[in-house]
Amino acid sequence: MKPSTSPAGTRPAPGRLRGIVALLLQTLLVVAVALPAGVVIAPAFLGPDRPSKASQETPPWQQVPATLSAPGTGPGGLGPLAGTAPVPVGAALAARLNGTLKTDGGGTFTGIVQDAATGQVLFNRAADQARVPASNMKLLTASAALRVLGPDRRFSTRVVAGPTPGSVVLTGGGDVLLGAGESDPGAVLGRAGLATLARATVRALKDGAGGTGAGTGTIRVLLDDSLFSGPPLSPAWSPEDVAAGEMAPLYPLALNSARFDPAKTTGPRPQDAAMTAAATFAARLTDAAKAAGLSVAPGVARIAPGASPEPASAKVLAEVQSATVGEQVDLMLRTSDNYLAEVMGRMTARGTGRPGSGKDAIAAVLQQVRDMGVPTGALRAADVSGLALANQVSARQLTDVVRAMASGTDTRLRAALAGFPVAGLTGTLEDRYTDAASAAGAGLVRAKTGTLNTVIALSGYVVDADGRLLVFSFVGNGLTPGSANKAALDRSAAVLAGCGCH
Template identity: 65%
Template structure:
């Protein structure tokens, strides 16, 4: 990928199993492993076992013979919940296995922590308190902060507002950088809110207000403050498109085309979105006799949104006093967190951090975002005195986080008291199947972890990291974090070492 990161029926599988195994496995994992929708996952991790009968090898370790039933996981369903009755791995036996796999290829070294998710017992600790550059594993902090501060069901609004001057329409950004240029796609995350839909609704609003003369489009992107680029980012990374200047509205997560994940980005993503909106408004207004003046400008200082009061990020719309002509809403925060974890999206992560800051009453700037995210760690009782964060995407070696801190964040997501964090679990890439782990765990040394390990990846030139969760062979839920620093650039054995180590956890019946 990039430098920083780089449904069901009861029909038997029988003769069709060869064609549908990937779908079966992924569906079964989502339903049977951890049910990470929130309400179902907590009892699954913490509640008593439904069957007193011991199981030699749990169903989570087996390829299902049939597709999951629609009510799987509920009463009478085909998936049993995980239980704290499963044996905890013996720490010494586990360490023996992990010490054999967690080795650097060339220079550098690995630190790591493995914990029992239910009790928090530390089962493996190699330099777990040593702070290191975590690369994109730092995105886990923003994911947790966004779910706690904004809530998994929050949506961001992009509005067309009547300006103070007659015949002006102000496109007002409210934090949605996953806008689509076309019609809104209600079932999508990227493109859930479409500018063509907003333009059509805006024409209707103008007609209702009796506007018939030429319309001028202005842009209000004042929700964010401070420099649009973090001083911690190298110009080379910006030029390569690892990240771009941050604005509270953008098309395709500040990419020129949907689905593009590499290469240069628009330097002014907000203006690019505003120009796309003006083009759609021109097309939609033609049939109604409404013309649009060519060109888009930013709102004058005298028309900018008033200062927000603390905690007033909820409207996410810039706070203008004019009449709202039309608006479109983003995918939920929970869905966006899933996307940023699965694809390791730098731009979306940084924007989400600024939205957390705005909702926390802090400036929606780089410094405000970092402060707001670290505040949420403290509220989660995760010690962060030693933690240093220069950005939230993980593009700089200036970030310093320990494996114990990252493991604690994952544990809070899996079994912590705040059920809002469960929404992050579905976004963790699945080994050999999805996201940044989709092309890994494909050889015999890592096959034991394929489909079972779920973890956030992280990669810089001399850094590699992996933090996530897995159910071992005995049915025990484990959380882990491994960080390699000062590694030989390009050494293939380092990624393999991480994958073999996580696979050893999945296969562990360590007693």
């Protein structure tokens, strides 16, 4: 695609945008997440003090940067934005959105746009109507996990001394992003590696740790995946979706978010992700043990519930830790991984003292949403990933959650902001915002996508042309499958990015 410009001649079209991805994205991330703790409304999201004619030109914060932003410059490292930018006039904004937010075929769109600082509603189309939200449900799960677990929490995968001499127990602690090789401190997927865990286990055994009796003999590997309770699959999920790999039975440890290959994020998943991880660990342990003059018995046995040593008394032989909850939430939102979302929901339930079933995950997430001040009277949840068609959430509830993340008082929620896909650049929005009608939003709109057969949704935030932070949610239900309705959402979000509607 050859370079071109927008009608105003001042903005890069999609071809040019892809040439400056790294530069622009780093600048956007600094603006999005460098928020001062304790500030009720993030300074960068309130807009600059600019004359009204500014909307006729491309403002500095929407231009391609000449240099990388330097963290720590300005109040909280956020540059020139202030709280006096003009708020869009609702009628002017609605006139534009009514021209773009149209279905292609059957179904309807609901939607809402709010000023993030004040909560003022600038556009409302049946925003309180409960609808199937698809993966926008993950916004609720993300906020609940950050509130309960905290953005800095990590999950541990441990090997403990087993109940019989010579046995060791691989114990799942909620990390389903394990890697098969060495731990990678710079990664989220693969931050904890089973090869590293295996080598550490052999060292402990050679040193005689735990009195396992395996320091000079044969090691027997057991698996404890009892952290979660209840059925590993929800009856609310379509068997066809499970077979296609949208979901798999849930366990508290897995490789690659229950994928066979970390490079392939589609297609069928392992149906026993915990045992798959345990078999990989046993293979790595066999390699490490051989070099140390030890041997590993073939096969892995799943330990009976209650047969594993009590956590308080179990001798830990080795341990690896996951990426932080904040990093995992970012990955969950960026890639829209259903499996990771459901595990995060169950870990949130465990964090509140619940047993950790699918129902517990739903209860824990909804309780946190209520505690955030979001009314949940008409909200119905059948899962916490958004795969179930029985979920019912309104566009207003979704924007309430996004607004809490962007400008609420609970600064733990700020950790989710960087995980929102960036239009035309990252995650599930990487290949969108590439046509002339939506290019104005490329690099500027940050939003969580949602897609089911007859459902699409887009909820997120954007700083408009006048420097005002807007939060929005557009939800389509009953749509004609295979139609171009995603383009309608992208055009509508692009309207917000380019709006000088005051």
